[in-house]
Amino acid sequence: MRLATWNVNSIKQRMPRFLPWLDERSPDVVCLQETKCLDEQFPREPIEELGYNIECFGQKTYNGVAILSRAEPRDIAMGIPGDNDPQRRVIAATIGAVRLVNVYVPNGQAVDSEKYTYKLAWLERLRAYLAALLEEHEHVLVVGDFNIAPEDRDVHDPAAWEGSVHVSAPERDALARIATLGFSDLFRQFDQPAKSWSWWDYRMNAFRRDHGLRIDLMLASKALARRCTACHIDRSPRSWERPSDHAPVTAVFDIG
DNA sequence: ATGGTGGGCAGCCCA
Numbered sequence: 651m652r653l654a655t656w657n658v659n660s661i662k663q664r665m666p667r668f669l670p671w672l673d674e675r676s677p678d679v680v681c682l683q684e685t686k687c688l689d690e691q692f693p694r695e696p697i698e699e700l701g702y703n704i705e706c707f708g709q710k711t712y713n714g715v716a717i718l719s720r721a722e723p724r725d726i727a728m729g730i731p732g733d734n735d736p737q738r739r740v741i742a743a744t745i746g747a748v749r750l751v752n753v754y755v756p757n758g759q760a761v762d763s764e765k766y767t768y769k770l771a772w773l774e775r776l777r778a779y780l781a782a783l784l785e786e787h788e789h790v791l792v793v794g795d796f797n798i799a800p801e802d803r804d805v806h807d808p809a810a811w812e813g814s815v816h817v818s819a820p821e822r823d824a825l826a827r828i829a830t831l832g833f834s835d836l837f838r839q840f841d842q843p844a845k846s847w848s849w850w851d852y853r854m855n856a857f858r859r860d861h862g863l864r865i866d867l868m869l870a871s872k873a874l875a876r877r878c879t880a881c882h883i884d885r886s887p888r889s890w891e892r893p894s895d896h897a898p899v900t901a902v903f904d905i906g
Numbered sequence: 907a908t909g910g911t912g913g914g915c916a917g918c919c920c921a
Contacts, residue, residue: 659921660913684921686914711914712921757921765920797921852921853910895912895921 651746651903653679655793655866656887657754657849657896661685661716665693667890673700677900678720679745681752683795685714692716707741715741715752715794723750730779735772742783746906748874749787751780753794758815766815769797773824781831789874789905792833795849795896796867798825800835804864806847816863833869836881836901848883849896857888866899877905 654677658664661682672680680702685692687708694704701720707728708714715738717723723743730740739754753776758769783790798821802808811817829835837846847862856862870878881901888897 663913684913711919759920851910852912855910892912 651679651748651905652677652900653681653791653793653903654898654900655681655683655752655868656898657683657795657866657894659684659686659894659896661687662691662693663892664894665696667887667892669696669700671887672697672702672718679750680718681750681793682716682718683714683752683754685716686711687714705741705743707738709738713738713754715739715754717741717743717750717752719743719745721745730775733775740776748789748791748903748905749783751783751790751792753792753796755795755797757797758821760815761813761818770820770824773821773828777824777828777831780828784832784871788871790833790871791874792869793867793899795865796825797865798822799863799865800825800867804847806845806861806863816865829869832872834872834875836868836870836875836878837864837883837899839875839878840881842882846883847885848899850888852895866896868899868901874903874905877903879904
């Protein structure tokens, strides 16, 4: 099974480039974030024509997540169970033997903002949800835009970013508390190029200067992590015309 | 130099 995660920053805006990418790469599963699209407006037909089932949980203007899957997804769950958050940031499904959770973690804006407080509280609710999932399922996979760079090697200029949103200690601690439930960062299971980023700001020629962060992650339960045979970031879509500011991350699993 | 660029939807909010 080959699975990709990608913050597309508006699925409608990205369709002209996304569709050929989907057709060519043909992953078994794609998790999308920031679709920015109501479910009834999701561009279903051209994606279904390429052989994908679609489960989406979107809203107007902001947020929105979707799972595209060649196999029939089962037991769809929207949001964090018991959560009354109006922001649509989580969708889960079982595909084959994998319980898959697709997340768009809040950005947090700045460490002194209310959005940062919301981000930390949100991550604690996610942690509780994932702890329960690990009790129920052997193969749990959590992917998406985490809006946290786990370590300094995931940051183009750690000194310039020190203490800022995406790298601050409370955010990294919140991510570490999730990881210590029993998840592995699949990207770091394999040798990777230095300066591996998944996001580059649209501003300040950040992509041309390769000023980026690795904030798009794949966390697998230990049993599933042992079945992962590859994980990489494909930066080429970031060089397209009218790109998303994120690149897709792909992992391959030796599992049905 | 506290900017800049992009998406969405109506003069800003959010990233």
